[in-house]
Amino acid sequence: GIQVEQSPPDLILQEGANSTLRCNFSDSVNNLQWFHQNPWGQLINLFYIPSGTKQNGRLSATTVATERYSLLYISSSQTTDSGVYFCAGVSNDYKLSFGAGTTVTVRA
């Protein structure tokens, strides 16, 4: 599988702040997903975004496939946004490889 590098590893935000999470991948991808793992351990699908830009409420994501990176934007953060955000990509071997995650803590 590909190598996926996420930054930053940890992020502490004040409620209402905006933030950007980054994901770099070592090879071209056919599938790029962002997940949120909530405090109960559930992996929630945020975006399926092999290229381009998508928005869903206060979250948006952009993948620049030619430069092998993806960004996740969180605007007006809320305490419910706390958790671990994972980026994962699939290359030609059809294996979804995960980054180490960014742990986000939003303080009231």
Add this chain to the structure above:
Amino acid sequence: DAGVIQSPRHEVTEMGQEVTLRCKPISGHNSLFWYRQTMMRGLELLIYFNNNVPIDDSGMPEDRFSAKMPNASFSTLKIQPSEPRDSAVYFCASSYHPNYEQYFGPGTRLTVT
């Protein structure tokens, strides 16, 4: 749709016992994946099936691990005999195709004492 269903949600067993984890994928999905999550290694793919056929099991850690998919709506991951280092959260996921969006079940938290 009910999403990916996994059972049990929690399993506590003693070293040496056989453990069987179960998964029901989303109806209509042709690909099924088993993952393991640990603090040390993060989320890693163990094995995946396409149209009920195992395609890549290179992530299965040892011969103690085996997985089957007897039909399109059911898969099992078996550990025999279990060891304390197998303690982890095991996720099942499904998709229409490995390149398409994968959807994860709630996971099974396995503790081997």
